[in-house]
Amino acid sequence: MRIAFFSPLPPVPSGIADYSAALLEPLSKIAKVEAFSEKPVRFDPADYDIAVYQLGNNPHHAFAYEAALEHPGVAVMHEANLHHLIAHLTIVRGDWDAYLKEVEFDAGAEAQRYAAEYVRTIQRPPDYEIPMMKRVLSRSRAAIVHSASVESALRASGFGCPVAKIPHGAWLIDGDRLAYRTRLGLTEATPLAGIFGFLKPYKRIAESLRAFRRLLRVIPDARMILVGEVHPELPLQGMIRSMGLSAAVRHIGFAPIEDFNGYISACDMVLNLRYPTVGESSGTLLRALGLGKAVVVSDVGSFREYPDEICLKAPVDASEEDAIFEYLNVLISRPEVAQALGARARKWVERECNWESVARRYRDFLEAVVEGREWRAPEPAEVEPPPAPEPTPEPPVAAEYIAGWTRQDDGSRGYVETHMTRLERTLAITPPGREEDRVLEMGAYLHITPALKSKLGYGEVRGCYYGPKGRVDDRSATSESGEHFECKIDLFDAECDEFPYKDEYFSTILCCELIEHLPNDPMHMMMEIHRVLKTGGHLVLTTPNITSLRAVAGILQGFHPMLFPAYIRPRESGEVEARHAREYTPNEVKALLENSGFEVTLLETGAFREAPKPELSWVEHLLDRYILPREHRGDGIYAVGRKQGPVKERYPGWLYA
Numbered sequence: 001m002r003i004a005f006f007s008p009l010p011p012v013p014s015g016i017a018d019y020s021a022a023l024l025e026p027l028s029k030i031a032k033v034e035a036f037s038e039k040p041v042r043f044d045p046a047d048y049d050i051a052v053y054q055l056g057n058n059p060h061h062a063f064a065y066e067a068a069l070e071h072p073g074v075a076v077m078h079e080a081n082l083h084h085l086i087a088h089l090t091i092v093r094g095d096w097d098a099y100l101k102e103v104e105f106d107a108g109a110e111a112q113r114y115a116a117e118y119v120r121t122i123q124r125p126p127d128y129e130i131p132m133m134k135r136v137l138s139r140s141r142a143a144i145v146h147s148a149s150v151e152s153a154l155r156a157s158g159f160g161c162p163v164a165k166i167p168h169g170a171w172l173i174d175g176d177r178l179a180y181r182t183r184l185g186l187t188e189a190t191p192l193a194g195i196f197g198f199l200k201p202y203k204r205i206a207e208s209l210r211a212f213r214r215l216l217r218v219i220p221d222a223r224m225i226l227v228g229e230v231h232p233e234l235p236l237q238g239m240i241r242s243m244g245l246s247a248a249v250r251h252i253g254f255a256p257i258e259d260f261n262g263y264i265s266a267c268d269m270v271l272n273l274r275y276p277t278v279g280e281s282s283g284t285l286l287r288a289l290g291l292g293k294a295v296v297v298s299d300v301g302s303f304r305e306y307p308d309e310i311c312l313k314a315p316v317d318a319s320e321e322d323a324i325f326e327y328l329n330v331l332i333s334r335p336e337v338a339q340a341l342g343a344r345a346r347k348w349v350e351r352e353c354n355w356e357s358v359a360r361r362y363r364d365f366l367e368a369v370v371e372g373r374e375w376r377a378p379e380p381a382e383v384e385p386p387p388a389p390e391p392t393p394e395p396p397v398a399a400e401y402i403a404g405w406t407r408q409d410d411g412s413r414g415y416v417e418t419h420m421t422r423l424e425r426t427l428a429i430t431p432p433g434r435e436e437d438r439v440l441e442m443g444a445y446l447h448i449t450p451a452l453k454s455k456l457g458y459g460e461v462r463g464c465y466y467g468p469k470g471r472v473d474d475r476s477a478t479s480e481s482g483e484h485f486e487c488k489i490d491l492f493d494a495e496c497d498e499f500p501y502k503d504e505y506f507s508t509i510l511c512c513e514l515i516e517h518l519p520n521d522p523m524h525m526m527m528e529i530h531r532v533l534k535t536g537g538h539l540v541l542t543t544p545n546i547t548s549l550r551a552v553a554g555i556l557q558g559f560h561p562m563l564f565p566a567y568i569r570p571r572e573s574g575e576v577e578a579r580h581a582r583e584y585t586p587n588e589v590k591a592l593l594e595n596s597g598f599e600v601t602l603l604e605t606g607a608f609r610e611a612p613k614p615e616l617s618w619v620e621h622l623l624d625r626y627i628l629p630r631e632h633r634g635d636g637i638y639a640v641g642r643k644q645g646p647v648k649e650r651y652p653g654w655l656y657a
Contacts, residue, residue, distance in 0.1 A: 001031040001367055002047070004073070006064040007054035009037040010257075013229075015197070015283040016056045016078055018257065022169055026359035029648075031366075039063040045071045049370050052144075052362075055136065057081055057278075059088040068136050074369060075140040077133070079280035080153035086132040096120050106134045131278070133157055142369045144362070147302030149279035164365040165377060168281040169358040170290040170349035175265020178626060184225065184250070184266060188626045191222040191332040194267035196260065197284040200231040204273035204298065204320070206239060211324035213243050219332055227252045227263045261287060268627075269294040269331040269338050271324070275316040277301035286353060292346035294338035296327045310345035339627065397427045397451045404480040405450055416447050421607045422542065422636055423448050426512055429602055429640055431538050433458035437507035440464060440532070442494065443514045446477050450485035458508070462501075466578070467491030470500070494518070494525040501532040509533055512542040515592075516564075519581035523655065526596040527647050539598060539641045545605050546583035549616040549633045556619075563608070563635065586632040588654065589639050595649045598641030605634030 005027075007020035020035075027033055034048070045051060051073030053064045065085060068075055090099035100120065104112035107130045118124040134157055137143065142162040145151045151163050178188060186192060193212065199205060205226070212224050226249070230236045240249050255263060264270060270288040272295055274280075279301050288295050289310065297303040299313035312331075314323040331338040361377070368375035399420050406412040416423065427448055433439055436459055439452050444463030453461045463475070471491040478484050490500050495518050509529055515522055529539055544563035545551070551561035564580045584592070586605060593600050623630050 001363060001370070002049045003027070003031050003033045003366065004043070004045070004048040004051040004071075005033050005035045005054075006051065006067050007035065007037065008060040008064075009035065012037075012060050013254070014056065014058065014060045016054050017060070019078075019169065019283055020054050022171065022355050023359060023362070026356045027362055030359060031363050036063075036067075039067070043067070043071065045073075050074060050141075050366050052076060052366070053136075054078070055082065055085075057084045057280075059085065059092075061085055062089055065089065065136060069139050072139045072141055074142045074144060074366060075136055076144040077150055077154065078146065079278045080133065080150045081128070081131045081278035082136070083126065083128045083130055083132045086135075087126060091126075102132060102135060103130060106130055106132050131157065137161075142365070144365065145279075146281040147279055147305055149277075149302045149305065153279055162365075162369060162375065164361070164375060166358060166361045166365070167353045168283065168286055169355040170286040170353035171261070172290045172346070172350055172354065173261055173287075175261050175291055177265045180259075180262040180266035183262075184223075186223060186266070191219055192267045193222070193224045193269050193271060193328060193332070194264060195224070195226045195228075195271050196264060196288070197228045197272075197282070198231065199226060199228045199234055199236060201234050202274055202276060204271075204275060204324075205234060205236065207321050208271050208273065208324055209239055209243055209245060209249065211321050211328060212249065213245060214325045215328045215332070216245075216248055218329060222248065222328075222332055224249045225252055225263060225267070226250070227255050227260060229254050261291070264288050264291050264293060267293060268335065269296065269328070271296050272303075273298045273314060273324075274303075275300055277303070286349065289342075289345040289349045290353075292342040294331050294341040295345065296324065296331075307348065310341070310348045312341070335627070397424065397448070397455045399424060401451065401455070401479075402427075402448060404483075405447060405477055405485075412445070412447070417610065419609050421610060422513075425606060425636075425638055426510070426540065426542055427451055427456070429638055430456060430510065430540050431508055431640075432456045433507055435459040438462065438505060439508045439510070440501070440506045441510045441512075443512065444475075444487070444489060446475060446485070446487065449487055450477065450479070450483070452510075453485070454483065461487055462506075463487050463489040464494075464499075465489055465491055466493060469493065469497045494528070495521045496524060499528040499532050503531055504534045504537075505532050507534055507537045508540065509537070510540045512540065514543075515541065516543050516580045516583050517578040519578075522592070523596070523650060523652070526592065527650070530597050530643060530647055533643050535643055537643050538601075539593070539643070541589065541593070541637075541639045541641070543589065543637050544580070544583045544608065545586060545632070545635055545637045547585045547633065548605065548635045549619045550614065550635055552623075552633075553614065553616055553619050584637065586637050586639075589637050591652065591654060593639060593641035595647070595652045596641075597643060597645045597647045599644045600639065601642050602638065602640035603632075604638050605632045606636060606638060607634060608636030 008014050008017040010017050010021050024035055051071055053068040054076045055061050056078045086102050100112055100115055103115045119126050137159045143154055144164050144166055146168045151165055154163060215222055236251055240246055264287060270293050272282055272285040275298050277300055281302055295311045296314055297311050298316055300316050312327050314320055365375045402423055403416055406416045433456055438460040439458040440462045441449050442464050449463055452458050469492040473489040475489050476486040546561055555561040562580055562583045568577045568579050570576045586603060590600050590603055
């Protein structure tokens, strides 16, 4: 699939430019895409299967609009109105005849007569409610929209070609809330609301400021920031002064995208209101949802289509100001409500609006247009309700069984007793096998290896360990109950050697307490695991958690946060065991699995070893005060990934310099 992609791109100050830049990265991995951010000197449509035109209602899209008329393709309609763009292409360029022609084509002879009598003579401004979409739609083979609202507007204009409703992508980022609060001169507990983007009158700025003024009467320490350029028709500073809000409301102006995201992260809640609307989507809204913020939107147009569980909706009638005030009051006086709303929003956009999913839908729809077949959109994701607490299940393999494979005289019994919690949990999250399935335990000590066959049902159990490549050790053990187990242990270096197994040989691989020991190239190991694991097979990965409550407490009190930071004394023979080179966070383990072509089916943290547990409720209190997550604060990380596609990134930037 060869795609010509017309759109403004950064640093053009346009939300659609940011949208296109984010979309191009994953789309270019699954299709051949050439992007045009200005009118090309030469363009031959025969070089491409299809052309895509990102169209918005401002002059930045003039070149894309003109190309769409000359070379019909797929119009991406970010809103159901292009009147300002057409006015730029005609009136601003001094071509009144062309403007009148477009008005007549879009709205008929009566509209043309009105424009000729009043607009051309500058007695009255243009009627911007005329959508001015018909011309480009009449030249388009298909269209992409983000909402049913815009799709309905296209159909109402007479467009009969295929239309795909593809969600606007979301930026899933983690802003530095506390750093930007410090920049704003606010404490961690100061209630903060925000309004973001190009500040236009129709974004209900006046109504929001009046509602916030009422909020100050009940929550005097509340604050508001407005981040973005101010429209010439919005007297923002005068409004702030006249309402007596100068001490509580701050306008920051245009901010680079890093700061823009940072200011959103600093907020407890975000107002993303607009009325009237022409069905436009809001990249700023998706940023706020992706940052896990509680958001209030207007109950109109495309915003009405968002699930009620991820945002609050304010009416656009006479009760609007009252509703905004009540929402502000609830979200700021009950921060747990705001945090729960934001958490649901982030999870929803992560499933439904991630850029990889958006790119796949683009490709699939464009292929359907080229091939002349019908395209069916996937069903939208439902909002997951909060999980009900479940009783802790009994471990499938009893501690007594695991301990039965150890001995007192070689130190293995003491090691297993110390790590029993981890070993039991590892077996509990390992998918059971069948007689025809093969399982590999990396770093096998034979503590839990026999259970993979006798308790989990795998037909072939293999182990591997660090050592000279090509050597195979035959290991055997007999339990206290008399059960006998034999296993081959392959020796090699997981960071640089090719694993001595055929492609897609194993159904399951266990990589437990190993990755933290690798000093050089963990992605080599992950790629080899991916190669020898069957498609649909599972990788079980466990490792210490460097963001646990214990680690946070340690570093705040001046100690090392790693679970095992010590150097290991050499044995008398001179042999040195591998120490911990790098401990990971749960988010890093998730990223590692996803970079390696795995879908994360389980990610949790919990107890890791039987050792004295310090009293860490003070750390939980600290996290709550600073609105930092309590999730995934156990000592150990337990993850399961299912192989679902190719390795995505050999050297992910978060792991390699």
